[in-house]
Amino acid sequence: MDLRLRLSSTLIIGLAALLPVWIAVAQTAETAQEHMQRLVKEAIGAQPVRQSRVPSQRKADDTLRAQFRAMILQNRDFAEASAKMDKTKIRQLMTAESFADPAVAEVDLQELHSYVALEQENGAKTDKLIADLRNTLETADWAAPRRKEILSSFEVLVERPQDDRRHYLTAEKQWADGVDGIYKYIGEHRKDIRMQDGSLKVLDDKVMDELNGRIRAVNARREEMVAAMQAYKAMQKKRLETLGIERSDVGLP
DSSP states (O other): HHHHHHHHHHHHHHHHHHHHHHHHHHOOOSSSHHHHHHHHHHHHHHHHOOOOOSSSHHHHHHHHHHHHHHHHHHHHHHHHHHHHHHHHHHHTTHHHHHHHHHHHHHHHHHHHHHHHHHHHHHHHHHHHHHHHHHHHHHSSSHHHHHHHHHHHHIIIIIIIIHHHHHHHHHHHHHHHHHHHHHHHHHTTTTGGEETTTTTEEEHHHHHHHHHHHHHHHHHHHHHHHEEEHHOOOOOOOOHHHHHTGGGGGTOOO
């Protein structure tokens, strides 16, 4: 009888010791992508927060959730600031009227500079937030195989779209610099350029050839920028669909 009692007590103690292990296994049964998806949905309030019973995992999840919220707030701040920009002025650039009127060109160019600066600043801030996320993922107390899976999912879902965004921002800056160059050239040859009978007239053939060449180059840069923007948005759309969320959920217009 005593022996059976001792065996039963040993068995109970053994099961109690194994219980935290079984809990940890159950909570890590989700794939790395499902883990990321859950944290993002919890960050946006689409589902209740599920706290891990493992302290190290709970700490990492809490940090990642807060960092995802910071990215969403950054997206919303950018969307709000972008909505205040007068993009009709930007669309007036590269028109005959703006070429002929320095006052119009100055206002339109200022709006372009402001918008490009806003996009570049937002891109840099997002880069910093993504770097912070990666640091959290790299330093969290996970087993090596799990860390590798999580980082691989993060690269696909977060970092690669941001790479496409950087490509777009670079193309946008190159286009804007080209536009600036054209208006600077026009300013240097103002006496040869004027509106006449509703059309832009360039009185010097050499200036006309040079201006047309610059316009063709800037138009090519614009095509590159539009292609880069479309590629970025397509990648972003695909990743959001993978996560099962909408643009508005993460603060995007």
